[in-house]
Amino acid sequence: xxVNRNEKCWCGSGLKYKKCHLNFDEKLDELAxxxxxxxxxxxxxxxxxxxxxxxxxxxxxGVLDLVFDNxxxxxxxxxxxxxxxxxxxxxxxxxxxxxxMGFPKxxxxxxxxxxxxxIPSKDIIxxxxxxxxxxxSTILDGYYSDxxxxxxxxxxxxxxxxxxxxxxECLYKGIEAVKPWGNLGDIGEAVMKYxxxxxxxxxRDFGGHGIGxxxxxxxxxxxxGNKGEGMVLAPGMVFTIEPMINAGGYELYVDExxxxxxxxxxxxxxxxxxxxxxxxxxxxxxxTI
Numbered sequence: 001x002x003v004n005r006n007e008k009c010w011c012g013s014g015l016k017y018k019k020c021h022l023n024f025d026e027k028l029d030e031l032a033x034x035x036x037x038x039x040x041x042x043x044x045x046x047x048x049x050x051x052x053x054x055x056x057x058x059x060x061x062g063v064l065d066l067v068f069d070n071x072x073x074x075x076x077x078x079x080x081x082x083x084x085x086x087x088x089x090x091x092x093x094x095x096x097x098x099x100x101m102g103f104p105k106x107x108x109x110x111x112x113x114x115x116x117x118x119i120p121s122k123d124i125i126x127x128x129x130x131x132x133x134x135x136x137s138t139i140l141d142g143y144y145s146d147x148x149x150x151x152x153x154x155x156x157x158x159x160x161x162x163x164x165x166x167x168x169e170c171l172y173k174g175i176e177a178v179k180p181w182g183n184l185g186d187i188g189e190a191v192m193k194y195x196x197x198x199x200x201x202x203x204r205d206f207g208g209h210g211i212g213x214x215x216x217x218x219x220x221x222x223x224x225g226n227k228g229e230g231m232v233l234a235p236g237m238v239f240t241i242e243p244m245i246n247a248g249g250y251e252l253y254v255d256e257x258x259x260x261x262x263x264x265x266x267x268x269x270x271x272x273x274x275x276x277x278x279x280x281x282x283x284x285x286x287x288t289i
Contacts, residue, residue, distance in 0.1 A: 011046045011236075027181070028234060036183075037231045039219070044236035045212055050278060052143035053212045053238055057276055057287040059093045059138045060145045063107070067136075071151050073128050077109040080134060081120035088138055096137035096144055096215050103260060108135035108148075110261070112160075115203055115244050115252055115270040117260040128154035131164055133272045137215065144211050146240050147288035148274040159247065160269055166198050167245040167271035174223065174241040175277060178284045182233045188225020191243045203244035203270075205252055206262075211276055212238045235281045242274030 003010055009020035021044075028038045045053070063084045070083055085106040088095050095106030103119070110118035110133040111126075118124075118133075126132065135148035150164045170191045177190035187208075195202050208221030219231045223243040248268025255261040264270055278285040 010041055011044060012048070013046050024234070028232070031181070031232050039231055039234050039237055043210055043218060044234060045238050045278075046236070049143070049212060050236075050238070052141055053145055053276070053278075054287055056093065056138045056140035056143045057145035057147070059088055059091045059140055060136050060147050060276075061288050062091065063087050063136045063138070064134065064147060064149050067134050068149070068151065071126070071132075071134075071153070073126055073154050075126050076122045077111075077118070077120035077124045077126070077132075078122040080109055081105045081107055084134075084136060092140060094139040096139050096146070097135075100215060109133070110135070110270070110272070112269055113264045113267050115246070115262040115264060116206060116272065117262050119258055119260055126153045129156045129160070130154075131156055131160050131269065131271060133270075135272075135274065139215075143213070144215050145276045145288055146211055146215075146242075146274065147276060148242065148272055150271050150273060162198075163200065163245065163247050163269050163271045166195065166200060167243065168273045170194050170202075170223075170243045170245055171241060171273040171275065174243060175275065175284060175286065177227075178233055178241075178277065178279060180233060180235050180279055180281060180283065183228055184219060184221060184230030184233065185225035186227050186230075186233075187241060188222045188230070189227045191223040192225065195243070195245050201246045201248065201250035203246060203250050203252065206242075206244060208240040208242045208274075210237070210239045233279050235279050237279045238276065238287070240274055240276050242272060244270060244272040246270045 005018040130153040210217030251265040
C-alpha cells in the first residue's frame with residue numbers, strides 16, 4: 001500500500017507519513033531489494049499498542065513475582081494455577097492459556113524433564129530438589145504478554161542448579177543479540193553457541209513468537225541459527241525470546257494422554273526462561289522485567 005508523504009501514516013499514529021514511517025519504509029525496501037526477509041506492516045506495533053502490551057506485561061510479571069513469594073515444597077501445581085488466576089483476574093486481566101486450543105489451566109507448570117506445556121494438577125506435588133518452569137501469559141484490554149521463570153524447590157542437585165543458571169544466561173545472550181535492523185538468526189546463534197559451550201542442547205521444535213495483538217503472531221523465533229540470516233528485526237516488532245535448554249539431547253515427545261505436556265526423550269532435565277521484548281530505534285526494551 002503506497003501512502004502519500006502528507007497523508008496520515010499507516011501505523012495509526014496520526015502523524016503525517018513523512019514525519020513517521022517514510023524513512024522506515026525506505027530502509028525496509030532497501031533491505032528487501034538486497035535479498036533480506038523483512039517484516040510486514042502488521043508486525044510493527046504503534047505506541048498505543050506498545051503501551052497496551054506494557055500494561056499487560058506488568059500483570060504477567062506480577063504473577064511470576066507472586067509465585068516466587070509462595071512456591072514451596074509440598075504445594076500442588078494446581079495451587080500455583082489458582083494463585084495465577086486469582087491475581088490476574090483481580091488486576092482486570094485474563095489468563096491467555098485458559099481454554100486456548102483446549103488447554104485447561106491458566107499457566108503452564110513444567111517440572112524436571114518436562115520441556116513445556118505442563119498442566120497444573122492437584123495430584124502433582126512439588127518435591128525437594130525439583131526444578132519447575134512457570135509460564136505465564138496475560139490478556140489485558142485485548143493486549144497479550146508472555147514470560148516464564150525457573151524456580152528451584154528446596155535443595156536441588158548441582159547439575160540441576162547449573163542448568164537453570166545457564167538457561168537464564170541463554171535467554172539474556174539472545175536478548176543481547178537483538179539490534180535494530182539486525183536479524184532473527186543473530187538470536188539463534190547467540191543462544192546456541194552459549195548452550196553448546198556447556199554441552200547442553202537447544203530445543204528445535206519450539207521457539208519464541210510475535211505477540212501483542214494475538215497470543216501467537218509471526219515471526220517464529222528459533223533459538224538456533226546463523227548470524228545475519230532470518231527476518232530483519234525492525235523497530236516496533238514485539239516478540240518473545242524463550243530458549244528451552246536440555247541437559248541431554250534436544251529430542252522430545254508429547255504426552256499421548258493430555259496431548260500437551262512435552263518431555264525430553266532421554267529423560268534429561270530441561271529449563272527455560274522467557275521475556276517479551278520490543279525492538280526500539282536504539283536497541284531493545286524488555287517489557288516483562
